Amino acid sequence: MSRGAWSSRYGFYMVAVGSAFGLGNLWRFPFVVGHHGGGAFVLAYIFAAMLVGLPLLIAELLIGKTYRQSMDRGLKELFKQSKQSRPYRVLGIWIGRLSLLASVLMLAYYAVISGWVLFFLGAFIKASFLNRPLHPTEAFQYLMNNGTVQIFNTFFHIFLAGLIVTKGIREGIERWVQFLIPLFLILVGILLFQSLSLPGRAEALRFLLYPNFSRVSLATWIRVMGHVCFTLSLGMGVMVVFGSYLQPTSPVPRMAVRVMFADTLLSLSAGVLIFPIVISAGYDTRMLGPSLLFETVPLLFAQHGLGTFFGVAFFLCLYTAALVASMGLLEASVAHFMDRQEKLRAQATRKATAIVFLLSIVPALSSTVFSDIKIYNRGLLESIDGFIVTGLLPLVALLTAFVVGFCMKRESIEKEFLGETGSTSVRMYSSWLFAIRWLVPAFIFIGWICMLFSNS
Ligand code: PHE
Helix, strand or coil, rough: CCCCCCCCCCHHHHHHHHHHHHHHHHHHHHHHEEEEEEHHHHHHHHHHHHHHHHHHHHHHHHHHHCCCCCCCHHHHHHHCCCCCCCHHHHHHHHHHHHHHHHHHHHHHHHHHHHHHHHHHHHHHHHHHHHHCCCCCCHHHHHCCHHHHHHHHHHHHHHHHHHHHHCCCHHHHHHHHHHHHHHHHHHHHHHHHHHCCCCHHHHHHHHHHCCCCHHHHCHHHHHHHHHHHHCCCCCCCCHHHHHHHCCCCCCCCHHHHHHHHHHHHHHHHHHHHHHHHHHHHCCCCHHHHCCCCCHHHHHHCCCCCCCCCHHHHHHHHHHHHHHHHCCCCCCCCHHHHHHHHCCCCCCHHHHHHHHHHHHCCCCCHHCCCCCCCCCCEEEEEHHHHHHHHHHHHHHHHHHHHHHEEEEEEEEHHHHHHCCCCCCHHHHHHHHHHHHHHHHHHHHHHHHHHHHHHCCCC
16 A cells, blocks of 8 residues: 655655644643743753653654554564564554554544634634734633534534545645745744743743742653653654655654754744743733633734734644644554555545544533533643643653664664764764663653652
């Protein structure tokens, strides 16, 4: 069965970066940073992105590129080639299953937040027609009280992602992303400058750069690593699938470094964009939550005459980023069904979409029908987020690190690092091997153990 391939290296960057860029950077990063005391979280995040995220990103791309399959099939091949015994093969099957579970659960919840973005896009378009300013807090409250709108937007989003994924890898994803991601970056750049002219900028920068350890708890470290997995699209088989579409000449380690840097830079920019608004508007950083992006950034637009136009452009770009990320997530389960059950792309997409539709109903109704449900004092949406980000993603990441570090055939790895691909990769080889074998598993274990002893 033909799997398709990226038509150019630029196309790969744009899609891999596009999958990494998304709500994780602009929506999730700022409010978790706020919650965990600013600079301390930022510092830990940069550290974890380099020592945990980068080695894992290389590992996932490597599995994809070497075996040209989705996660579970790729691992099967990995164990076959390295002649491992049966228990290992069973492990491979379980990693595949867990990563599939992570990708569908993640998409079900990601689609709900993407639906919020869609709602704000619609609200800004309406405001521009009516020539009336939009009140972001009111709009957000309306959305939270309206389960039907949330369900509708979530379904629409999943349907759209499914439609694009059905079209196949090259025409579907690549063409879209190539011009929308650069546009998104330009827009974030403009807003960043605008935000940095606000009176709260000095205090905001201090908050982001000065580590305040008083709000760090034992659970913070696993949250940081979970966020790194979230933002780099790791632990869900997504980067394995992207790697499987790479051309044989593409140098994985170097590409991974660039994707990681670009993603980290975008997250930091999002922090610098949002915190001056937070401080200038007098919010308490401890109380920040999932509504943060939606309630703050529109305040910037309101400052000048072109407000609604900016609102439309910003939410359009953010929606595009969310759509690309969702396409990546859907692609992971579609590739899984195609490889495993020999289904055609359209059939596999229909199956994956139907599963995600069903699963998304619960998070989409979390602020209405299920608003009374509390798990350890947290609402349903936050609990789902917590389960995925601090449990499932680090677990798949840990197992992947073990398999690549200890079971993958050395020649396949060395071919990638020490082959024709240039000196950066050669220099990275031994540090990467050390990180993937020891650092990544140790950090994740320590993170979980600390979480067990934490009371937050
Ligand atoms: N990395 C994306 C973001 O930051 C989310 C994502 C996770 C996308 C997993 C694809 C796969 O928003």
